Amino acid sequence: MQSTTREFPLKARQALEDEQLRQALDKARDGFVGKRQTAIDNFPDFDSLRHRGKAIKDHTLAFLDVYLEQFEAAVEAAGGQVHWAESAIDAQRIVTDICRQAKAGRVTKAKTMAGEEVALNEALEAAGFEAVETDLGEYIIQLAKEPPSHIIAPAVHKTRQQICELFDKHHHDGRLGAALREVPDLVNEARERLREKFLTADVGITGANFLVAESGSIALVTNEGNADLTHTLPRVHIAIAGIEKLVPTLDDAASMLRLLARSATGQDTSTYTTFVTGPKRGDDPDGPEAFHVVLLDNGRSRMLGNRYREMLRCIRCGACMNHCPVYGAIGGHAYGWVYPGPMGSVLTPLFTGLDGSRDLPNACTLNGRCASVCPVEIPLPDLLRDLRRQQFERGLTGRNTRLGLAVWGFFARRPWLYHTCARFGIAALGRLGRRKGRFRWLPLARGWTATRDMPSPQRSTFQQLWKQRQKEQRR
Amino acid sequence: MTNHSDKAPAERVALFVTCLVDLYRPSVGLATVELLERAGYQIDVPTGQTCCGQPAWNSGDNRRAGILARQTMDALAGYDHVVVPSGSCASTLIHGYPQLFADTPEDLIRAEALAARTWELTRFLVEVAGLDDLDAGLSGSACYHDACAGLRELGIKQQPRQLLAQVDGLELREMADTEACCGFGGTFCVKYPEISSRLVSDKASAIEQTGADTVIAGDLGCLMNIAGHLTRQGSAVRAYHIAEVLADRTDHPAIGEGED
Structure with a gap:
């Protein structure tokens, strides 16, 4: 995805003036924050679980090479294939090649942030495939031709009214006017449209919430079941995931899933939690004939060697953005790339360059709420402050700030x-x-x-x- | 009366007054001195102090932050305790300096020694001084804003409420989402004024909704932001630093309030 992060100040101002966006964000925040708190209050000792989550990820990252090889061997033993994508271009090429070899026409997709990161939809369409998003939120923004504004609720910036208008335009040629409809009604309509796509797709692409080294499994969580229809119905299943999604054992994955569901949506467990291991076996009634895992680096291995390794613990739950006052005020689009909010303000400069994303590390009050809710204890404010240090050392800090610091410093040290x-x-x-x-x-x-x-x-x-x-x- | 004055000699406390209190609201500093003296400490205000260096530290200017941190460590050396009427500045001394000097061992030793002796005011009053005989009154209702650095980096939550509960005539009301940031954020508020304005506007609404006539906090930066928004909106809610309330110094104009 092309970054528009340079336009952050302008986009943030526009977002602040958008009354519909404000309504949508206020509603979402109240839901996310309250539900997470209830789920955590009901859990005996969430902080111990957070420590365990952090320890699992730290251990895995320290021995990542070992676990990656173990994972690859286990996938192959189960009849699947692992592909290594060093860059976004590599990932696009690997996925489009698999689709071509499968003589695919239609490709269904479950939500994948790694897929967004490498602009998979654009690559698939450029190669002549029809890519259909099947997560309801992703489906909505695909119709609206917009990027996601949240990593687990991609259409969180849209009000129900806006979704009604969008569905009317695409499903009814504008015949319904702007009538406000009930949520189940809208869900059923999207479900009907998607059913046919599920049944006729040749390739299904999913992300992976976790990769399990000991079994070569991938874990998928959704609340709509769309990932399961995406990977079981087509002939070929491709899962794309960052190399940091690895955990050593199924036990570890279970701990991480407990953290993820509570932190993301305030659920004890997501509605659908699936472990996928290899393609369809001889006696399986259904499932794909081929199973591919694309492991994406795209800058991650660089982070292993410095303090940003801590960021590789991220499990993409979205709790940091749900609790971020700045995200709550401006929404996700102003951040300008795939990952918004606090985690995005760390990842975007690391993945797309410090120069093009000067605002992100600075557009933060360092209030620390993100770090206090992070399920794997990533010190997000410290990492943002460290990015500011890098900016300052490379002369990327604004002139007014540098001048102000020089004048203030002159007096303050005397x-x-x-x-x-x-x-x-x-x-x-x-x-x-x-x-x-x-x-x-x-x-x-x-x-x-x-x-x-x-x-x-x-x-x-x-x-x-x-x-x-x-x-x-x-x- | 819980008091150290009968013990001899009294422990020496250095007041790190913070640049904002020094420049904008010295009454907070005087109130802090009174509270500490009441608790039986001998107070000194080292003149070598200016600013803790947080603006540089938070702007990534670690060289300048280091110069000010060393100057501050020099000024505050040799006291039994260092007390700061700000969670944000106290946290810079306690957590910032050791991070800043992580790679320079000789500075790190001093930074860690200072961190171990440094306290945010309300936490010091409750957990070290055990001050429980306040002689303060403020009739009316107030809500307390949890400033972020104190709350999340130093665990300041119950201490100010425990102290405010001892103020005669004061009814404490909790605002919605009291732990939400007010949008000050140091240089953030002038770098991203529109976003900052939205946040402080939400904070002011939460304060107004309690119907309280006073807002109290432990950080002058947040208070200037909140008070500045409230007065611009023509609100009648008054803003005071917690030290002023605890030392019964609310007879002078509130933050942003004129003499007229």
């Missing part, structure tokens, strides 16, 4: 000068603001004063008052 200048400056500012107690406008402070007052200082600095107090006490 306490005597600082306290003297502060005394005079504050006395002047304090006198000006005494009557009203605040300023509606101050030079160089438009960012602040455009929407809020600047409280006036109290006319003396603390250091001054403290010295006076000391003198008086000595007398």
